Amino acid sequence: MTPKVELRNVVKAFDDKVVLRDVDLEVDPHEVVCLIGSSGSGKSTLLKCVNLLVDIDDGDILLDGNVITDGSVNPNDVRQKMGIVFQAFNLFPHMTVLDNIILAPTKVHGVDQAAARDRAAELLEQFGLLDKIEEYPDRLSGGQQQRVAVVRALATRPGLMLFDEVTSALDPELVAEVLGVIKGLKEDGMTMIIATHEMGFARDVADEVCFLDSGVILEQGPPQQIFKNPQQARTRQFLQRIMDAGRL
Amino acid sequence: MTFPPDDVKSPGLWPSGRFRRSGKRQLREEGARSALIAAGSTVIFFGLVVWWILSSEFWPAVQKQFFNPENFAEAWPDVVGDISLGFKSSFPFIDFQGSGFWLNIYMFLIAEVLILIFALILAMIRALRGPAFFPLRALVIVFIDLIRGVPIILLILLLGFGVPALQLPGVPRSELFWGVTTLVISYSAYTAEVYRAGIESVHESQRMSARSLGLTQFKALRYVIVPQAIRNVIPALLNGFVSLQKDVALVFVLGIREAVREAGIYTAATFNYTSYIAATVLFLLVSVPVARFTDWYTERDRRRRQAVGAA
Ligand SMILES: Nc1ncnc2c1ncn2[C@@H]1O[C@H](COP(=O)(O)OP(=O)(O)OP(=O)(O)O)[C@@H](O)[C@H]1O
Ligand SMILES: [Mg+2]
Numbered sequence: 019m020t021p022k023v024e025l026r027n028v029v030k031a032f033d034d035k036v037v038l039r040d041v042d043l044e045v046d047p048h049e050v051v052c053l054i055g056s057s058g059s060g061k062s063t064l065l066k067c068v069n070l071l072v073d074i075d076d077g078d079i080l081l082d083g084n085v086i087t088d089g090s091v092n093p094n095d096v097r098q099k100m101g102i103v104f105q106a107f108n109l110f111p112h113m114t115v116l117d118n119i120i121l122a123p124t125k126v127h128g129v130d131q132a133a134a135r136d137r138a139a140e141l142l143e144q145f146g147l148l149d150k151i152e153e154y155p156d157r158l159s160g161g162q163q164q165r166v167a168v169v170r171a172l173a174t175r176p177g178l179m180l181f182d183e184v185t186s187a188l189d190p191e192l193v194a195e196v197l198g199v200i201k202g203l204k205e206d207g208m209t210m211i212i213a214t215h216e217m218g219f220a221r222d223v224a225d226e227v228c229f230l231d232s233g234v235i236l237e238q239g240p241p242q243q244i245f246k247n248p249q250q251a252r253t254r255q256f257l258q259r260i261m262d263a264g265r266l
Numbered sequence: 267m268t269f270p271p272d273d274v275k276s277p278g279l280w281p282s283g284r285f286r287r288s289g290k291r292q293l294r295e296e297g298a299r300s301a302l303i304a305a306g307s308t309v310i311f312f313g314l315v316v317w318w319i320l321s322s323e324f325w326p327a328v329q330k331q332f333f334n335p336e337n338f339a340e341a342w343p344d345v346v347g348d349i350s351l352g353f354k355s356s357f358p359f360i361d362f363q364g365s366g367f368w369l370n371i372y373m374f375l376i377a378e379v380l381i382l383i384f385a386l387i388l389a390m391i392r393a394l395r396g397p398a399f400f401p402l403r404a405l406v407i408v409f410i411d412l413i414r415g416v417p418i419i420l421l422i423l424l425l426g427f428g429v430p431a432l433q434l435p436g437v438p439r440s441e442l443f444w445g446v447t448t449l450v451i452s453y454s455a456y457t458a459e460v461y462r463a464g465i466e467s468v469h470e471s472q473r474m475s476a477r478s479l480g481l482t483q484f485k486a487l488r489y490v491i492v493p494q495a496i497r498n499v500i501p502a503l504l505n506g507f508v509s510l511q512k513d514v515a516l517v518f519v520l521g522i523r524e525a526v527r528e529a530g531i532y533t534a535a536t537f538n539y540t541s542y543i544a545a546t547v548l549f550l551l552v553s554v555p556v557a558r559f560t561d562w563y564t565e566r567d568r569r570r571r572q573a574v575g576a577a
Contacts, residue, residue: 071477071478094480095480097479098480101478102478104471104478108471109475110472110490110494111494112493112494121479121481121489121490122479122480122481125485125489126479126480127480170479171479174479
């Protein structure tokens with residue numbers, strides 16, 4: 019089976035600072051991979067590389083078996099096939115929820131206005147946000163904004179979703195509603211790469227957990243193995259710190 | 267626990283409730299009093315200034331030269347000008363057959379619309395990233411630097427007299443055309459910088475999310491960045507309106523019969539400067555309301571943002 023996404027020896031440096039070194043990763047269709055690791059370990063950078071928001075310095079990234087990082091592929095075409103949701107709610111503040119959602123379908127994918135609206139309404143209904151369709155983002159709670167961001171990313175029917183710490187800017191009581199949405203996507207069979215600080219969530223939802231340390235995937239395996247029986251001293255240390263902070 | 271504590275009785279230590287209420291009233295009275303003082307001192311100050319001017323031994327001469335009601339009435343119609351003469355179309359501008367201040371307003375409106383469009387195009391080109399766009403970006407930067415480095419009046423003379431003198435086939439010769447064109451070129455360079463400040467004020471994450479949705483650079487600018495940028499710089503753009511409205515008069519050097527030129531013609535014929543005062547009045551009638559509006563709008567916008575920030 020061709021992996022949905024494949025990273026081969028990916029290297030990324032900002033100026034002299036190497037942020038990803040020889041990262042190899044395979045994500046199969048319908049698989050959910052969680053990236054964990056301390057702040058600055060390179061989780062966000064990895065996701066942005068897959069989305070081609072940052073250029074890699076060496077190695078290859080493949081999507082559905084095709085190399086997307088050799089410069090011959092239009093990044094806009096690649097981005098149209100995946101959705102990404104960031105930590106800060108990056109909704110467009112001058113547009114209503116509806117306009118946020120139908121922007122890409124209508125202006126990038128050429129879907130007609132009426133069809134895009136229908137799809138938006140359907141998704142909003144599914145996520146319990148239909149009554150907010152004409153609202154502006156700054157009138158929504160953080161959790162609602164983040165769910166709208168998920169809907170916006172889903173509106174173009176992506177085959178892959180990337181999540182970058184989507185709950186870390188939320189009040190604790192709003193975290194569950196957003197994580198619930200992601201769990202729902204897993205049940206629908208969505209392929210996902212999720213950078214997260216929520217270890218409990220990673221344990222529940224991940225098929226595979228990767229521990230990143232200074233730009234290297236130090237340890238990788240099913241959640242039971244990573245969380246119950248980590249092999250690397252660094253992984254144990256990281257999980258211990260998380261546990262001490264009461265977040266596992 | 268409330269502060270001051272409820273059980274503190276000593277009126278000497280803590281202000282009693284009644285005292286605090288009267289404190290509020292005292293504030294209101296102080297407000298009324300300071301308004302009264304402001305009004306009073308304004309009347310006295312300007313009264314003194316006017317009295318001092320009017321009682322000066324030079325005043326009669328000044329009045330005769332600058333504030334003569336008869337000359338004012340005589341010069342006024344020419345300085346205001348005329349729009350009844352109709353339009354004659356000559357690509358790409360409609361050639362305006364009017365004169366005086368109406369012509370100023372006409373030039374201002376045409377120029378302002380073109381400036382807002384042209385400057386936006388410049389700013390958007392400048393905001394494009396990536397090596398492929400380097401030549402375009404460089405061209406825009408050089409253009410903006412050069413134009414901003416030259417006095418407007420010099421550009422008007424160069425283009426307004428210089429280009430028609432070349433007698434190139436197919437190139438318009440009308441002074442009006444070149445006068446307005448120069449204003450558009452010059453003001454576009456400044457206005458492009460205003461837009462640029464607006465574009466840079468939109469957070470980088472907005473561009474990134476737009477791009478992550480698959481929007482091209484241009485579409486990200488068009489649908490996401492620029493609408494937010496413009497909202498951020500409306501006050502600065504309005505200030506540009508006021509400035510342009512006055513600078514339009516500079517084209518008088520080309521012999522265009524707008525308000526200042528008409529006033530000059532009257533002065534040349536009568537050796538009386540009241541016509542210039544008439545022109546001044548006309549400019550103020552337009553500029554001051556726009557300036558007040560700009561202030562009002564800026565203040566309202568600031569309040570709104572604070573309200574959103576607080577929510
Ligand atoms: N645009 C950039 N320019 C320079 N350095 C950067 C840039 N983006 C990220 N870095 C650096 O790369 C390293 C990895 O950053 P990254 O954001 O990928 O970490 P992270 O694992 O997502 O951390 P966090 O958990 O805090 O989000 C950091 O040291 C960061 O300072
Ligand atoms: Mg991060």
